[in-house]
Amino acid sequence: MSLLKSPGRAPVPGAPAGSADGASPAARHRGRRTALLTAALIAALLFAALLSAGYGAYDIPLGDVLGSFLHRLGLGGATLDRVGESVLWDVRLPRVVLALLVGASLGCAGALMQGVFGNPLAEPGVIGISMGSAVGAVAAIALGMNFLGNWTVTVCAFAAGLVTVLLVYALSRSGGRTEVVTLILTGIAMNAFAGALVGLGVFVADSAQVTQITFWQLGSLAQATWPKVLAVLPCALLGLAVAPLYGRKLDLLALGERPARHLGVDVERLRMTLVLVVALLTAAAVAVSGVITFVGLLVPHVLRMAAGPGHRFLVPGSALGGALVLVAADLAARTVAQPAELPLGVLTALVGSPFFFVLLRRTRRKQGGWA
Amino acid sequence: MRSLFRARARRLPTAPALGAVAAEARALRVRLAGRTVLSEVDLTVTAGEVLALVGPNGAGKSTLLAALAGDLTAESGEVRIDGRPAGAWPAAELALRRAVLPQSAELSFPFAVEEVVRMGRAPWAGTAAAEADDEAVRAAMAAAEVAGFAGRSFAALSGGERARVALARVLAQRAALLLLDEPTAALDLRHQELVLRVCRERAAAGDAVVIVLHDLGLAGAYADRVAVLHEGRIAAEGPPGRVFDPELLSRVYSQPVEVIDHPRTGEPLVIPRR
Incomplete structure (x- = not known):
């Protein structure tokens, strides 16, 4: 898994000193590297998805999984027995697809968020946006809302997530910059407040609803069904399709707000658009899986170390990487403690939190302190 | 396809004629955080020349540069860039016409x-x-x-x-208009000279260069025109030989100075009286 890659900055190829044709070899090298990394990510993702589809309490050999796929596509292959077919198509596959969507959304949202805030510690979970979305979802469940049918929870999660993003954004910026301390502290305050609201939701809810809400607080894909996939698909796909269009502008934003404007970026519009996209992606993920933290922090960071900070690769790459991490993590969550199942959010937090410590210390060292 | 479409919608700049007005401030007044930072500033930046903005700390040099870049909204008066009010340019089109070097690179x-x-x-x-x-x-x-x-x-x-x-x-x-805010501040002697030589080259190629400088020696040696700012107003403006007047500079900087001509080149040298 990509987490195991050795830490430390990837060596940047040195350009020939003072040579006539500048450093285009460095750029070409980086281009090759991103192409290779993309291919590797896609291959690993396909493999993890197939493995996850076949492996579990009821094992289905990989060959049979492929055979069943081919059969449904009308390309030969063979169906499985009745139980196998049902396990694969009604239980495993919706779960794998949901893991893909949620992971891609979280990874992509993390990369966007970090680009918008110009800060590698920004992540929907850390700064309270996931929890804010959860408030919307919990409110929808606890109050028994059903005004939009299947989409009610998603829409409520989106609305609450959007309000939270805007609030965090407004509270943590001053003078056109977001300081790390302000951002993290705003996140703590936001998480505390949203946590209280979720608690209030639990208090109001009846016991059946409480079970449903507990699932949010831990984060899990155990209740994946095709209707749930359908409920998040539009949000996730829209967000994932729009996000890569802003890669180049996000690169420019790294120079700072004014220099980005001097290079022709309409900074305010860019910010608002991307904040919307982040809310969309986070809401999509939270509505079906609850609060899963650190994926959006960890994946972009590892990719930045491997392929440089350019957002044209980082944004779609983080979607791929996030999907890979979540499919793998979900496979682990359901198999390491068989027959019991670990909550997915607990697992990612267990792996992700130590990483956050490292990142905090590194950022601090680079800045020479927080003050 | 998308980029093609956008390119057609943008107005591309034409190369300005030598001596054409690249940017100008007219009766410009700027307030920042409740304080009037610039008032009654009139300044014309023409293609093919290096214009140095000098003055003591807090005189409004960087603010004037930011105003010429189209970053600030004027309280009264106006800034025109390439013939159009600065605020009327879309960001994407303005970026084809002026480039800005900020004071600190982050x-x-x-x-x-x-x-x-x-x-x-x-x-x-x-x-x-x-x-x-x-x-x-x-x-x-x-x-x-x-x-x-x-x-x-x-x-x-x-x-x-x-x-x-x-x-x-x-x-x-x-871009045809270069706005540089203290480009020499962090540089060693050699690279200071290098930067100003580059400015001269760009001016010779027809660009308009505005540069905020603290080193009056550099301004005297490389600028075609110098504008001395003092408390948000332009105290003097013209060729360095005329503007570098010991009385004026002593008053503006609150520090007695002498101006002597370089024995070889004849450029004005400003030296604090010690």
């Missing part, structure tokens, strides 16, 4: 030097000029002498190196 993520310089080409994406990207980046890196560490991470550079990378990015933008 970067949120560890991009490599060449990538940073290439960001200067972003405004031209989707236009015919994008074909010159590689050449512009190469030339800008050579001019600012940063080609030697093109592959290194910006985060690993010294202050002076960062300043030169930022300059290279601004040069790569190839």
Whole structure:
């Protein structure tokens, strides 16, 4: 898994000193590297998805999984027995697809968020946006809302997530910059407040609803069904399709707000658009899986170390990487403690939190302190 | 397809004639945080010349530069860039006409030097000029002498190196109006001279260059015109030989100075009276 890659900055190829044709070899090298990394990510993702589809309490050999796929596509292959077919198509596959969507959304949202805030510690979970979305979802469940049918929870999660993003954004910026301390502290305050609201939701809810809400607080894909996939698909796909269009502008934003404007970026519009996209992606993920933290922090960071900070690769790459991490993590969550199942959010937090410590210390060292 | 469409919608700049007005401030008054920072400023920037803005700390040099860049809204009066009010330009079109070097160069993520310089080409994406990207980046890196560490991470550079990378990015933008805020502040003697030589070259090529300087010696040696700012107003403006008047400078800087002519070149040298 990509987490195991050795830490430390990837060596940047040195350009020939003072040579006539500048450093285009460095750029070409980086281009090759991103192409290779993309291919590797896609291959690993396909493999993890197939493995996850076949492996579990009821094992289905990989060959049979492929055979069943081919059969449904009308390309030969063979169906499985009745139980196998049902396990694969009604239980495993919706779960794998949901893991893909949620992971891609979280990874992509993390990369966007970090680009918008110009800060590698920004992540929907850390700064309270996931929890804010959860408030919307919990409110929808606890109050028994059903005004939009299947989409009610998603829409409520989106609305609450959007309000939270805007609030965090407004509270943590001053003078056109977001300081790390302000951002993290705003996140703590936001998480505390949203946590209280979720608690209030639990208090109001009846016991059946409480079970449903507990699932949010831990984060899990155990209740994946095709209707749930359908409920998040539009949000996730829209967000994932729009996000890569802003890669180049996000690169420019790294120079700072004014220099980005001097290079022709309409900074305010860019910010608002991307904040919307982040809310969309986070809401999509939270509505079906609850609060899963650190994926959006960890994946972009590892990719930045491997392929440089350019957002044209980082944004779609983080979607791929996030999907890979979540499919793998979900496979682990359901198999390491068989027959019991670990909550997915607990697992990612267990792996992700130590990483956050490292990142905090590194950022601090680079800045020479927080003050 | 999308970029093609955008390129057609944007108005591309035409090369300005020598001596044409690149930017101007008329009766400009700017308030920042409740304080009047600039008042009654009239200034014309013409193509083909280097204009130095000098003055003591807090005199309004950087504010004037930011106003000429279209960053600030005037309380009264106006700033025109390439014949149009600064506020009327869309960001994308303004970026084709003026480039700005900020006082401090920052970067949120560890991009490599060449990538940073290439960001200067972003405004031209989707236009015919994008074909010159590689050449512009190469030339800008050579001019600012940063080609030697093109592959290194910006985060690993010294202050002076960062300043030169930022300059290279601004040069790569190839805008007809260059606004540089203290480009020499972090530089050693050699690179200070280098930067001002580059400014002269750009002016000779027909660009308008406005540069905020603290070193009056550099201003005297390289600028065609100098504007001395004092408490938000222009105290004097003209060729250095005329503007560098000991009485005026002594008053503006609250520090007695002498102005002597260089024995060889005849350039005015400003020396504090000690």
